[in-house]
Amino acid sequence: MLKAPVFPDSAPMPPSPSAQVISHAGNRTGRADAESVRCLICTVREHNLCSSIEDQDVGVLAQATRQLSLPPGTTVIEEGTAASAFFNVISGTVKLFKSLPDGRRQITGFADAGQFVGLSNSRTYSFGAETVDTVLLCRCTHAQIENLLAEYPRFARNLLTAVTHELTDAQEQMLLLGRKTAREKVASFLLDRIKQYHRTHPHDPDAETTASVPMTRVDIADYLGLTIETVSRTISALRRDKIISGTENHCIRILSIPNLQDIAYGLKSI
Amino acid sequence: MLKAPVFPDSAPMPPSPSAQVISHAGNRTGRADAESVRCLICTVREHNLCSSIEDQDVGVLAQATRQLSLPPGTTVIEEGTAASAFFNVISGTVKLFKSLPDGRRQITGFADAGQFVGLSNSRTYSFGAETVDTVLLCRCTHAQIENLLAEYPRFARNLLTAVTHELTDAQEQMLLLGRKTAREKVASFLLDRIKQYHRTHPHDPDAETTASVPMTRVDIADYLGLTIETVSRTISALRRDKIISGTENHCIRILSIPNLQDIAYGLKSI
DNA sequence: CGTAGTATTGATGGTTATCAAAAGCGGTGG
DNA sequence: CCACCGCTTTTGATAACCATCAATACTACG
DSSP states (O other): OOOOOBOOTTOOOOSSOHHHHHTOGGGGSOOOOHHHHHHHTOTTGGGSGGGGSOGGGHHHHHHHOEEEEEOTTOEEEOTTSBOOEEEEEEESOEEEEEEOTTSOEEEEEEEOTTOEEOOOSSSBOSSEEEESSOEEEEEEEHHHHHHHHHHOHHHHHHHHHHHHHHHHHHHHHHHHHHHOOHHHHHHHHHHHHHHHHHHHOTTOTTGGGEEEOOSOHHHHHHHHTSOHHHHHHHHHHHHHTTSEEOSOSSEEEESOHHHHHHHHTTOOOO | OOOOOBOOTTOOOOSSOHHHHHTOGGGGSOOOOHHHHHHHTOTTGGGSGGGGSOGGGHHHHHHHOEEEEEOTTOEEEOTTSBOOEEEEEEESOEEEEEEOTTSOEEEEEEEOTTOEEOOOSSSBOSSEEEESSOEEEEEEEHHHHHHHHHHOHHHHHHHHHHHHHHHHHHHHHHHHHHHOOHHHHHHHHHHHHHHHHHHHOTTOTTGGGEEEOOSOHHHHHHHHTSOHHHHHHHHHHHHHTTSEEOSOSSEEEESOHHHHHHHHTTOOOO
């Protein structure tokens, strides 16, 4: 595992206090200044929260956020530290996790391009976040989020939808963790990765049968509530059974999606 | 398990369409009509979403909702059916769950007094809900929720906070399901039940050491990702180890909260 | 008081964890 | 270029925890 420098909370921020950023008159004119362009050309804006803010107001967004590129294995959020920032993933994958005092770890989800990270009700983060690969993200303080929520009802509505979606995913993952076998867990995981690849590569003709797995076996194991050995053995077994193929560890080809679905939902004992 | 009649979606509702209910002038006067009183005297309003609506507007709430009392084992939401309603638990406990085709079930949470149930992004519910004991709840259509969201920014803000809280709980539960031992799971569950009892019985002098467990062993097992036998054995073991006491199955007395906490977080091997 | 559901306890087995070692992979530098 | 090193992954042997199967005890309720 890479040595993980803590994400500097003192990273360069817009000079003016957040409350003023939001009401900054210069950003309501629709003038496409250097900052605004960043949001206007953003590859994920139409798919994420930022779509709640119209093109004309995008300067507000650009001034409220700060874009960052982080190498693999970088700590974005350290579990238990003061909760002050919110992140939008532009590209790459971030893992979210919770730990026990003795080091056991549960990855609660992976945030891919278009998803957000860092909402918190309490004063501190109840979870950690770390980059899986090279990640481009937008950073925004909680104070600025509060301003956007107060100012743009659509933003509040979309954030609610996004969090509700996260909750639905979490419930599905609880079913997996509590009631599925190792084989069913791995099959479910691969199906999720296919869906994710399809979302982020809609024009790839192989998108239907490709799963992008940028994370290591350790991460997969911590996500599925298994050990790395069991994950490895199960993937090998799926390969033997001609359900998946490909010798590459981080790109898996699916030979039979229906079979994989049957396994994931316990419909096939084999 | 009780035969579970499906909750009738054709239950008596306010006569007027929801959109009109919200803008119904008569409810903005502050006049405490019969309906409004129900919300004004509600025992959980100050602790839940409804606190977002001021006393003067409470008639809006009263007309938008319908109160119901349901016996134990009643289906409130059937997994996979059209998502149309939202529920607020006034008293009692509701269990939320997801199932696999072969009947394996994972309870994703228990909604106690003050909590809500039934938010959904998709056209159908991705989960089921069933009463654990006798439950009093307020029912409200999704359309009416949308109206409240649009009309009362504080309602939207509070709902976001509530869903974020649910998500935090879900992440904690994923850690439990994926990485804790049976003993740690049961200890964590009992601590949660103590907290819940404390919230709903703040004036009981024994609240610090009492856990109310209205659900059966089957429900506990399906919540913790165990079998009923393991739950039963583990509770017996905690009793033998003088960490809990009481022969009653649905009311457990805690002898040592610090010990229980150590067990729950893996700090104590014994 | 009898019955059905619920909970406890015991015996045994299976799935997955743990321990261990070897093989593969990627980067660095001689 | 290839040898070397650290890291990741795979594969094997064994063990532990929890599930399964089975029987008994308990509780609630008509």
